[in-house]
Amino acid sequence: MGQFDQLTDEFFSALEFLTKLSADGGAMAALCGACVRVLPVQGAAILIQERDVGLQPWCASDPIAARVEAVQATAGQGPAMDAVAAGVPVLVADLGATAERWPGFADELNRVRAAGSMVAVPLRLGVVRFGVLDLYRARPGRPEAAVISAGLHIADLVIAQLIAGSAKSAHTTAQWWDRPLTSRIIHQAAGIVIAQLGIGAPDAYARLRAYAFAHGLSLAEVAQLVVDNRIRFDT
Structure with missing residues (x-):
């Protein structure tokens, strides 16, 4: 079994377990939790591109990730926005050193006292831009190439789940995922x-x-x- 095949199996096993564990069957939150279980990261969040308002957090694995995503949504700038615009992962080696690139994001980030590093991985299929998968590590430092490669693979699996969930919701009264x-x-x-x-x-x-x-x-x-x-x- 190849490395990505094993990662895929681990991801879907974690997703199934966490979805069943959730009292309300919250599969969106389970997606974030599964990312943390199979990747060498301490936090994860998914942002969805919404009309007019832009990227909005739809799930976060922990309070720290949730705070950073709230900051991006409020400031309207940050690594997630750049990842969607460029269509490539955006790396942040130190969340405490972002003032030059994203001054509004940095100002708000100081208020919530978040630290560490992150990589924003775009969720896209061809020209369709769904949003971003943000992956967090507790300590500053540039993510290794293997982490980024694994993150890109998991992002593809997340997109597949979002598409499958949308199709399922169109034919049932209960949605697989719902707007938070x-x-x-x-x-x-x-x-x-x-x-x-x-x-x-x-x-x-x-x-x-x-x-x-x-x-x-x-x-x-x-x-x-x-x-x-x-x-x-x-x-």
């Missing part, structure tokens, strides 16, 4: 801002992101405040 609550709240908040200001969807998301950045909040936190009517943009 934070993403739904962000879209709901954008709809409220559109109604308040009479602007288009891209401008509404930009208003939410700008408010979050200016007030040291995450995009999801601002969206919840808007939905709760604690922030209005028409006053």
